Amino acid sequence: xxxxxxxxxxxxxxxxxxxxxxxxxxxxHEYMYWYRQDPGMGLRLIHYSVGEGTTAKGxxxxxxxxxxxxxxxxxxxxxxxxxxxxxxxxxxxxxGVIGNEQFFGPGTRLxxx
Amino acid sequence: xxxxxxxxQSLIILEGKNCxxxxxxxxxxxxxLRWYKQDTGRGPVSLTIMTFSENTKSNGRYTATLDADTKQxxxxxxxxxxxxxxxxxxxxxxxxxxxxxNLIFGKGTKLSVKP
Numbered sequence: 007x008x009x010x011x012x013x014x015x016x017x018x019x020x021x022x023x024x025x026x027x028x029x030x031x032x033x034x035h036e037y038m039y040w041y042r043q044d045p046g047m048g049l050r051l052i053h054y055s056v057g058e059g060t061t062a063k064g065x066x067x068x069x070x071x072x073x074x075x076x077x078x079x080x081x082x083x084x085x086x087x088x089x090x091x092x093x094x095x096x097x098x099x100x101x102g103v104i105g106n107e108q109f110f111g112p113g114t115r116l117x118x119x
Numbered sequence: 120x121x122x123x124x125x126x127x128q129s130l131i132i133l134e135g136k137n138c139x140x141x142x143x144x145x146x147x148x149x150x151x152l153r154w155y156k157q158d159t160g161r162g163p164v165s166l167t168i169m170t171f172s173e174n175t176k177s178n179g180r181y182t183a184t185l186d187a188d189t190k191q192x193x194x195x196x197x198x199x200x201x202x203x204x205x206x207x208x209x210x211x212x213x214x215x216x217x218x219x220x221n222l223i224f225g226k227g228t229k230l231s232v233k234p
Contacts, residue, residue, distance in 0.1 A: 010162070046226065047226060048123070048208070048223075048224030048225055048226045048227070049163075049208075049224040050224075051222070096162050096163075098162075107153075107168060108165070108222075109165075110162030110163045110164070111162050112160075112161055112162050113160070113162050
């Protein structure tokens, strides 16, 4: 099992460019999440999904869009990148919600110039 | 407001020594509390998950304690090793988690173990 994988690992964008981050999990988990981690702050939830074809907003959704066309994949899109979106992005998945462990991917380090 | 506060922000100890990290929370109602270890450049990895009825839980040299009355948790690391150098994150889940689990993340304690 690969667990949770993320691509790419690193990316540098110019302001206004777009990109998509891919998260894949092979554990048949229903729930998937996108977080961002900034220095001096805890992980913050961007968007999440409770199953194939569903998405919902988290704490900091502005400037991001997501899609869950397949159960194993969760995509995070930036339509017009801004320097404020420079961060490390983590994807996570879990089988259930209450009391179940979240498994995290290795992260994507994004810099927006 | 639901918050999770961790202390200290950073800690340096010598290899072989013990240390204790603190986590205070105001999340209510409370469902469970988790401790994660995050190595530099990697995603968090779960160490323990405790419900409100559990007082202590161990995972090797890591022992977590929970006092649901005072809303405090601690993570004790015994006989530290160089590989323990990482950030340790306390995460609290509210009882009415909903689909997103209502996870509240602390900012973490950065532990450095020196030889």
